[in-house]
Amino acid sequence: MSKNRIIAPLALAAAAALAAGVAALLKKPAQESAPAAAAPKSPAAPKTLCVGSYSFISGFQNAATVEMEMNYDPEKYSFVVIEDEFPSYSGDSHVAVVYGEDFNMQLEYAAYYHREDFAAHVKGLGEKYQGIAPVHYGEIEGVRFIDGDNICLHLPIPNDENSYLLVTLMKNPEYDEDYTTLPGHADVQAMLATLRYTIH
Numbered sequence: 001m002s003k004n005r006i007i008a009p010l011a012l013a014a015a016a017a018l019a020a021g022v023a024a025l026l027k028k029p030a031q032e033s034a035p036a037a038a039a040p041k042s043p044a045a046p047k048t049l050c051v052g053s054y055s056f057i058s059g060f061q062n063a064a065t066v067e068m069e070m071n072y073d074p075e076k077y078s079f080v081v082i083e084d085e086f087p088s089y090s091g092d093s094h095v096a097v098v099y100g101e102d103f104n105m106q107l108e109y110a111a112y113y114h115r116e117d118f119a120a121h122v123k124g125l126g127e128k129y130q131g132i133a134p135v136h137y138g139e140i141e142g143v144r145f146i147d148g149d150n151i152c153l154h155l156p157i158p159n160d161e162n163s164y165l166l167v168t169l170m171k172n173p174e175y176d177e178d179y180t181t182l183p184g185h186a187d188v189q190a191m192l193a194t195l196r197y198t199i200h
Contacts, residue, residue, distance in 0.1 A: 052079030054096035056109040059162035064199050065107070066160060068096070071194040076100055076187065086166055088150060088168040096192065102175040105191075106168040110154075118156040118164060125154065135183055138193030144183050151182050157197055167192070 055067040074077050077100045086095055088106045095108040112121055123183045124142050129145040135153060142155035142164075153167040169188065171179035182188060 050074045054081055069196050069200045070191055072191050103172055104170045108166050109163045110166045111163050146154050
């Protein structure tokens with residue numbers, strides 16, 4: 001076999017490999033120049049909520065301490081417990097108040113009359129006020145009604161036979177809607193849906 005017969009196939013193979021290499025080199029920059037797929041945006045981190053706490057003594061005989069807690073957004077609201085200069089009149093020694101731009105919200109305990117429960121309490125409210133309507137905040141079911149320029153919410157306290165929670169909603173001048181819409185305000189709903197209690 002002559003050297004030319006051996007060299008010719010080797011030369012063809014080398015040429016083919018060279019051509020493939022050139023083709024690969026020509027193709028690679030095009031792939032690298034293609035824009036990379038945008039990385040998916042991570043969801044916004046949830047806002048850090050604060051917990052407001054308000055405690056009171058419920059009942060006379062066999063009195064118990066009830067501690068109420070509620071979540072709120074500290075960037076939009078402040079939560080304080082005060083003993084005077086209440087935004088709305090109260091006969092209690094202390095109340096919790098949430099101050100915000102659209103509204104202020106006062107939360108306080110109130111006692112049932114003797115041998116009364118929440119159902120009987122609501123029946124009595126219906127005899128005194130017009131426009132009593134149900135409200136729902138999470139698993140909490142209560143009632144609302146108009147009291148002057150404020151909206152009052154009466155909400156039962158689970159496992160407390162002596163007291164309920166009175167919430168007074170007060171519109172601020174910055175709020176463009178009618179004050180009667182406050183019970184449905186998204187932030188009112190969000191905060192009151194987090195109400196929880198510990199009874200000692």
